[in-house]
Amino acid sequence: MEPTTGLTAFFDDRYTTDGAEFETLRKSSTVRDRVLDDGRWVIRSPRPLTEAEVLAVHDRCYLEALGSGDPAGLAGSNGIGWYPNLLEAVLWSGGGVRDAVLEALQERRPTASLSSGLHHARPESGAGYCTINGIAIAVRAALAAGAVRVLVLDLDAHCGGGTVACLEGVAGFEQVDVSTSGYDAYEDTSAAALRISSAGTYLDDVARALDSISRPGTIDVVLYNAGVDPHEASGGAAGITTDTIARREALVFEWAAANDLPVAFTLAGGYRSSRLDLGGIADLHLLAFRAAAQAAGLRAA
Ligand SMILES: [Zn+2]
DSSP: OOOSSSEEEEOOGGGSOTTOOSGGGTHHHHHHHHHHHHSSEEEEOOOOOOHHHHHTTSOHHHHHHHHHOOSHHHHTTTSSOOOTTHHHHHHHHHHHHHHHHHHHHHHOSOEEEOOOSOTTOBTTBOBTTBOSOHHHHHHHHHHHTTOSOEEEEEOSSSOOHHHHHHTTTOTTEEEEEEESSOTTOOOOOSSEEEEEOOGGGHHHHHHHHHHTSSSGGGOOEEEEEOOOTTSGGGTSOTTOOHHHHHHHHHHHHHHHHHTTOOEEEEOOOOOOBTTBOHHHHHHHHHHHHHHHHHHTTOOOO
8 A cells, every 4th residue: 555644755656758768757656666665755746837837938839849749850859759748748847847846945854756758858848858848837836936045956967058058147046966877957047057077076966065055045946957868877987886876865865854954856867778677776766765854854664
């Protein structure tokens, strides 16, 4: 039987896309099973994104292409390709990010959405396996709900340049980004700071990035894009192991707890290889759920 009390992880079967083999569009159901087994999380369906929420970040012609599949180049600009229910899937998945941020803001406790494929999407198109920038949409929702300072902590292996492009000039948004790949890199702005790290200094770089955040106690909510693709078996950097990712998640959630900051987090990147199957990816994602529950004072069952 599924637990009825615990921390909220947003998910709905509609996050996944019929016929899509790509991890971004199917791994969430495997992660859901692991999260339920943990015993400290409840799975809830979010409200899907509205057209108005998408249009606050993306161009109308891109949204229309996602609905119709035409023009094909634009509709499949995420790099995965277009599917008849791609738009439905990303509206549900993006809605989960928004609802996770709003719940974290209101309830002041960790929340999650089993969403991925977010941070490279730009106003005019998808990119890098990302279709709709649910991170940017969720930041706007938090600001509209009264948050004054919203921090995006992006520790996916790849840089969050799409989010910076979507939120350029939006007061209250800031991003701290530690990546192990230069894909989607951007020049630092007054709101966004990027550092490219490597296996030897990875945890130190994450710790330094967290330490560099000024007056963390004034942040209203943290949106953590918790990609596990820095892992050496997921296309990341040789030397970043499962233990490294576990210690990273402990660093993040202990830093947040020490500063009394609610964190909403997403799955983000994590890919199969000859050394990592879908279950192995789900195990890596589960590390964030465990660290979040532990930092919230919930004991493992
Ligand atoms: Zn990535």
